[in-house]
Structures are given as structure tokens and as C-alpha cells.
Amino acid sequence: MIEFTDDWMMHKSILGEGAYGEVKLIVNKHTNEKVACKIINYGKEENISITINKEVVIHKILHHENIIKYFGRRKEQLKEYIYLEYASRGELFQMIEPDVGMSSCLAQLYMKQLLNGLQYLHNLGVVHRDIKPENLLINEEGVLKISDFGMATIFRSKGRERLLDRKCGTKPYCAPEIFLRPYKAQPADIWSCGIVLIAMLTGELPWGDTTCEEFINYTNDTYITVTPWSKLGNATLSLIRKILVIEPSKRLTIDQILNHPWMKYDFEDNKRDVVGSNSSPVKRWNSMLEAETRVHRTNPNVILSQPTPAVRPTSIDQLVTDLRTNRESICFSQPTHNENMFLSSQIQFSETPLTKDNFSNLIKRMTRFYVTTNYEKTLEVLCSVLDTFHYNWQTDGTGAVTISTVDLMKNQLIFKTNVIEIQGKILVDFRLSKGCGIAFKKKFKKLKECLDDIVEKNE
Template identity: 60%
Template sequence: MSQASIFVEDWLCYNTNLGEGAYGEVKLLLHRKTKEKIACKMIDHDKYKDASLHINREVMIHKFLDHENIIKYYGRRQEPAKEYIFLEYASGGELFQMIEPDIGMPSSEAQKFMKQLMNGIKYLHGKGIAHRDIKPENLLIGADGKLKISDFGMATLFRFKGKERLLDKKCGTKPYLAPEVLQRPYYAQPADIWSCGIVLVAMLTGELPWADTTNGNEEFIKWKNEEYLCDTPWRKLGNTALALSKQILNIDSEKRLTLEQVQKHPWMKFQFGNDDESDVVDSSGEKSAKRWNSMMEAETRQNADTPDVALSQPNLPSSRKPASLVQLLKELNEGGARNGRGAFFSQPAQNADLMTHFAQSTITKENFQDFIKSMTRFYVKSTHERTLECLCNAFEQSHYTWAADASGAVVISTVDLMKNPLVFKVNLLKMDGKVMLDFRLSKGCGLEFKKKFLKLKESLKDIVDNKNI
């Protein structure tokens, strides 16, 4: 079975998902001649009855945005039952892929991403737009390593012709919500800044401070009462990072740091150095191995031998709007699909037989590079059948609910430590004669997903091919 099908003319659509949202899937489109890549969000209105209103609002906002730290919107195609939105392709995947659970990432990388996040938010707020769902799962990494804000399904206009309004819709993701969002009408900008502060803590420590900002949450109450210093994640932070976090996550929105104040904070201006340099000279004058080049005060209290997080990006085409995309949209609007079936798009093969699907997959290392960078995949040294058997045993030992979907992926349903739903998928891919397990988050917290992934990988250590990691 082929992993790509004709989309329209010279465009191929990969059946493997880049990601999933509240109202559909995101797939990769590749132009066979130019090798240009774009992401296509596919919405099934028959499946999601309330999607139209949300998608229309998202498109109305997104199409007017143009900034290097915001995913570009290219166009849309509407049909009676389905809709297709064309977006910039970010090959680096979601930000949470860069965060090691319970560890985080080097301070210099966290600072770089925080600066880029602030630049993107500053642009949005300058346009009078609030995002209202800032979290690592909605922050993508481009081929050039730049952070890009995505998913404007919760975004809204809070300022028009200089007049600002209070917002009252309780929306977003619980661990990232500012407390006032759940309590009363709120100002948009401080609420977005709060969410950015939670992202900062996640990047530096690899964990979230609380499940929600309600008086029923013990961790949040400790934060309010300033009884948190001995608790994680705060004890992992150096003084300057902790000071910045405390000022961003001020319970009083009027005393919370503004965006400009965050950008001027000493932690944001500290020169961490280049963590990617392999020839750092230590105090003895000898060259040291590649390491985290951040002092205790700058900023996470972690051992120097903590594995670095690689951010090197593949040399892919730039994220500019593909010249051939205009022709693609024209062909779609003219009904120009050429798949011989009278439909605009080829659909993924429907095959409930898991073994057959896996055995017929034909992916090579060359074409697999078209997909997003992922740290949640690995090779195994066993057959498809044996791997599936080991997977099933691992799921049962972890008390996960699992099943195969129509495309042949294994869908795992569980809950995270905060008792929120967590759903992810596993695809078994045949790659140059070897078997690769590719894990992708469908719903829930990215950090919790990575924790589950690492535990599953450990339970499968007898079949993991460490030579091809």
C-alpha cells in the first residue's frame, strides 16, 4: 500500500498525519516536481457539526496575519461536507517535542524560543488579537528553527479602532489558563502573557506547575500563598528565572508583567552562550565536550551531563508561499482533481486488518524526511507481528485502552496525571526493510504524552534497535 495518494495534479497527499486538532487532521502535501511542501488541515463537517463557526472565525483572523513567528495561512477550499485549509509547513514539529519530561531544555534554547514567542504575541496584540490558547502543542518549529504560533481556533479581536473590550469566554487549556479567565471578565493581553509564563516553566523544567488555576488545586494554592519554594518545578529554577516566572504568573493581572517588561527582564537579556558549540573551553583551559553552557544562575539547576536537546533542522525548502500553490488553489476551485474518481481528494485506504496494513506499507528513509521532526519514534529489531504482540502486552501492562483505527494506526486512550484525557497513536512503518514505531499525540498534554512514550519504549527495550535510534 502506498503512503501517498494523488491530491490534485502534481500534488501528493501523505496519508500519515502531521497532527490532529479539535475538528480534523493535518496532512502533508508535497509537489512532485518542485518538492514544495504545505500543510493541509482537513475538516469533516459531517463528523464535527459545530466546526463551521469556529473554522470561519479562525480563517478570518489567520488570513490577515503575516509575521515570521506565526504560521502562514495560504488559502482554503470549501465543499458541502468538507473543508481544506492550506498552511505553512513546519518541519520541526511542536515545541513539546523539544522538551524533555521532568528536565526541560537548555536555558539558551528556552530563552530563544521565549523571545520568539514574545515577538509573535507582540505582533498579535498590536493587531488587537488575543490567541487564548498558547501552549507547546500550538507552537511549531520551522525548518530554520524558528518558533511559529499556530491554531487560531480560540483567537478573538479584543481591540478595534483603539477601543479595547473585556473578554468573558472561558476558553483555552486548563493548565495554561490565567486564574481570572475562570472567574470574571478579563483583559486579553495579561491572560496571554500568563500562558506564555507557563510555557516558560515547562521549557525550563519539563513539567507543568498545576492542573488548573482554581482554589481546589493544591499546587496553585501553594503558589498563591507563597509556599512553593521547596516544591517542584520551582526548585529547579535559578533565582533569575524564578523571579521572571513569579512576575509573569502574578495572580493579580494588573500587577503582572507586560509584554514589554518581559522582553526587558534580565533573564531575557542574559548572554547564555552557544550551547551547540562543541569546543567550549573550561576553567582548566581544556576543551570540554558538548554541554549545557548555562550557569546555576542561568538558569536551571540540572547536572551538566543532562542530555542536550538537538535542534538542528533538515535543509528543507524555505517557508515562503510556494509559487505553485496559486495554481493548486485555482485547480481545486475549478474542480480540477484528476484522480479519476470524481472526487477532489483521494482518501486514505480503509483497512481494518492491522497486520495487512503494516506489511504493505512502503516508506523509505528518503521520503520519510518529508515528515516533521520527531523525538517519539524508534526502530525495532523484530518482525511486524512480533512488534505488535509486544505493543499489545505493553498496553495491557499499563492498563491502556487501545484499538486500531481505519487507517491501521493503533490508538491508545488513557488519562494523564491530572486526570485529563490523553490520546495518542502508534504507526508501524516499514522503512528500508526495518520496522519503525512512530508515536504521535492526538489529544492532551504533550509533556504527559512524552512521559508515556518513554515508559512504553522502556517496556519494549528487548526489541528496540539501539543501533538505528
């Protein structure tokens, strides 16, 4: 951890990243209150201030239990800090088992919360335009929160609606009309919710975009015998087919979705079978969560606040030597001695090591595991496996390895791995940087299987 202000400490580990910056966790020294800090780097790309200002203007008017809270912002010459609610369970895709999904009970719960948040947005005249599991966060109590309003816009003002013409979003989740003509706002968001529901229930996406063979088969009604459709029951198919209607005007509304029999079915008996009907709601949720994921999740990875260039080492031996040398002499920097966390820009170098105590503050993920090998041997085995998969990989000299590949739809997929020492134990942490969260989870599972000989079995 590093000192951010007199009263706040910042974890150097990253929670997530986007096109213009990264998100870190800051913790109050006295109250242990946690806030997510989105750090925008204005030096990375020109003319992004207009985009950021639009995002903030929209986000600051939103107040709903299923939307991440906006707390404030602080500007500097080349950086901006945006303070948001912290959701400790991370992105929704972390809860989705590749090729399996999650229980209908959990999927129904998340779908209801997603629709409640989206209905609030639409009632205000706001459309999100990038609904996907990577932009849906889960807090400690298991409540879904819609986040990332970088592509949001106003479609209704003073009772008058306008058609939208910007082609934006993430292709597998985009409604077909977005690529064809000016489109209505609300049906486009609803289509994305239908794709999210498929992902939650099956651990798959039905197509990569609306030009591929899988989508054409769907429009021709020649899809029902293949995955992910063959994994779905009749009631679920009935709902999804009515959401994913090609003609936007015939698509179900949010109210109609919430009143569909599948959405009203009582899955509570399944929860009680797992944890008992006398448990408190929070205990029932936490126990159900553990039963669903079957994996213990802990902490994210370490990065530099002053990044060094990524260089592919000439050999694994050279990689280990470089990382061991560099990581022992690294300092981290952030503003300190502020009157409050919204002001000032002074810099000081200070660091607190990662321990089991502050480790538990950080976001929970399924894509990490402890190993039985030491730091050097772990890196050696990891990089050998990456070469076996023919992945492109680089290191920035801090223990972080950036891995680049493509998913089944040939879209770019980038994720990062950190090997972290925590009081005598070695943690290998994987985090999505760019691309599809479900595709990333599939890659992670295969990598972990190949590293099985060194994975600690009773983590």
C-alpha cells in the first residue's frame, strides 16, 4: 500500500483497467472505508477530456442500488481521479464457469438486479450501450451494480426521444440494428441483457458478431441443436427468444421480461437445500456463492504506478534474473499530504508490503491460485507453459507478464499474470486486461490444468 493522502492509503494492486486508465482501491486509515479510484491518464490519447466529462456528468446524477455510486473527482494536469463505490466481488464474469455458467437461481437473481438498474436508467432517459459481464460488478452483499458509463448517452429529454446513430458497444452483445441504421435506445440495451443471460446460464456466447455463421443460423431457425442453445430448457429458451427478436419494436420490454414465467419462478428451494432456510439472507447468499463457484478467491495483482517498457526477455533464465533484480528496488508513487483526497498533487515515495491482513481488503477473484514452488521456479514453469500454448508474452520487469492471444471469435484477448510473494507463500494471479471475460476464464482454466503439478491443492 502507498500513502495517498493523510487519511487514505492506496493499494498498488490494480482492480481493473480501461481504454484511458486503471482502477485502484483506496482505504481510509481510521474507518477502513473503501473507495475505488479510477485514474485517467490524459497523456495516453488526445481529446479524451470531452468523453470523460460526458461520462461524469451522466454518472453523477445516478442514484440507485444497482448502479455503482459516484462520489467525486479530482483533476491534475495530466491525470484525473474519479472516486466510485467499491464492489469487492469483482466483475460478473468471474462468477461464470466457462462452458457451464451458473445456477438458474443465481442467474435469475442477477438478471432481476440488472433489469432493475437498467429500468432506472431508461426512466431517466439514459442508455448504457455497453451492457456485458465485464461492466457488471458484484459487491460484498452479492448485489449487482452496473458500472462504466463511458458509452452512455441521453436519448430522452423533456419527454422527447431521439434515435441514436453511434455504432458502439462490444460486438457479441450488440443488437443487430446498431450496425444497420439509426436505432432506438432501450431495445438495444435489452438485447445485450439477453446475451448476458445466455452467458450466465451456459458459460458461452452464442456468436461473435451479427455477421458470423452462428448468428445467421439463429435468424434462420437452424440453431436449436447446438450449444449454447441445447443447454437451455424450454422456459429459458422461451424468454431468451422473446428478448433476442431481430425487430426492435417486437422485443420484450423490461416489464414484460420481469413478468415472464422463468423470471417469476421460485428458485428459493434450491438455496435452502444448500444452506438451510433459517440462515440470514447474507449468510444464505455467501454460502450459496461458495457452493456455486466451488473456488476460494482472494486478491489481485501488483503493478507499477510508474510503468516501465515491456520487453520480451531473451530467455527464461534472463527473465527470472531481471525480475528478481528489479522487483527488489522498485518504489511506488502517488499524491500525498492532501487536505482531502480530492485536492493537491504532491508526490512522495513510500510503500507498505502486501500481507495477509491488507490482502483480504482486495477484490475477490476465481482466476488465481497458490503454488508449491518458489518465485523463480514458478516463473520458469509459467513461461514454459505460455510458450507451449504459443502465446505472445512480455514482461515489464516488475513480475507482471502480459499475455496476448485471440479468442475463438478471433478477437484480441490480453490478460496479465503476476507472481506475488505474500509472507512466505507464492500466489499466481491472472487478470483480464482486454477482451471477453468468458474467453479469458477458458484460457485460465487450461493454463491452470497445465500447471497442476505446482498448484497448491488445499488453497
